[in-house]
Amino acid sequence: MVDPQEIFATSFLGPWVPQAKDGPRRRHVYLSLAHWYEAAKFMPHAPAHRDAVAFCPTVAEARKYARLREPEWRSDWQMTRHSVLIAGLAMLTLQRPELELQKVPLDGLKGALSGHLKKVPERFVDACLGRFDQWRTAPRIAVFGAEAAPNDVVGTRMAKLVAPMPSWTLITTSHRRTPWTLHDWALSHYVPVQYVGQADARASRPLARQVVEAADHVIVFEQRRDKRFDHVIQHGKELKRKLTLELYDAAGGAGSPGQLTLA
Template identity: 60%
Template sequence: MDPVKRNLAAMGLPERFMDACLERFDVWRAGSRVSVFGAEGAPSDVVGVKLAKLVTPSPTWTLVTACHRQAAWNVHNWALSHFVPVQYVGSPAGRASRALATQLIAASDQVVVFERRREKRFDHVLQAAKQARKRVSLELYDVAGGSASQLSLA
């Protein structure tokens, strides 16, 4: 942290303020990294409930997300509005692919998957996350009602 502090010193900020900011940054940096799949198609209330459950026990976490046009922008914008750090993977011109999903999983400590009941759209994500020994949470939801059930895999 000393090199960061030396570079920030040129801004002329009070040292106590810089120390507090760097301390907070260090806490956020140590938090878990979470990637989310399928949130763009899931009902907002299901996504909101899951994110609330995620934030409550772990207030310091980072959202790992793709930065292409098919990313879950609702989750991305929610994270930014709540001052949750965001780590981007891939490029804006990229497309959703298994390779990108693997990169997202590799950059994450926890993977949250939202999937419609009786669909297997994100099976490759679940398999890759389990193979990489990441913590996985599968949120199943119904199309019409939006009701969900949770299945966590360790």
């Protein structure tokens, strides 16, 4: 088993996020879980500070940079910090399976996590590890067709589907036809994201099969009488995945998933 002290000093990639002025999306490298946690204090409103924290060569420097700029932290930090930390732990788990975070006992992580973050209450660490343990067995959800469906349909039905879940992970591609509105909606709630395929890949049936294989639950948004995702549904049935088919009419509203909130 990997030393818990080493786990939190392991680097990982953050999610694909848009840059200012409509630039291409990018992923940041976070040198440790603490780098992610400190950088998130400035997300998404102060990307320059987020980047500066990510580029700090040590945890101590990242922590100091953020502490000196406390007035610029996001205003809801006390309410969101639990979700931020769990999302970071989840991304580390997904990207670095050799760390075996899916099965490391929580007692073995508590002391190392407290020492890594510094000056956080014990009850905060306990609450985060409890929610992280829930995430370890939470469903991994892949969504097809959301980029073509009306935003109000996607937002309303996704919110209803995931609201009863204590936690979940979004399984998605990262190419140009990815449903980025849904992706960003998930990120706004610090839902962990697992990417399948490369950013320069093309949408294809083989890639769709990989997405289905990485998921526990497959949700398909499809216009009535359309058969665009029959191959996805068929592969999901073959793998005995949970399937949800959401049909919609051609006419739809102009709402956005970003307007909805999750409990």
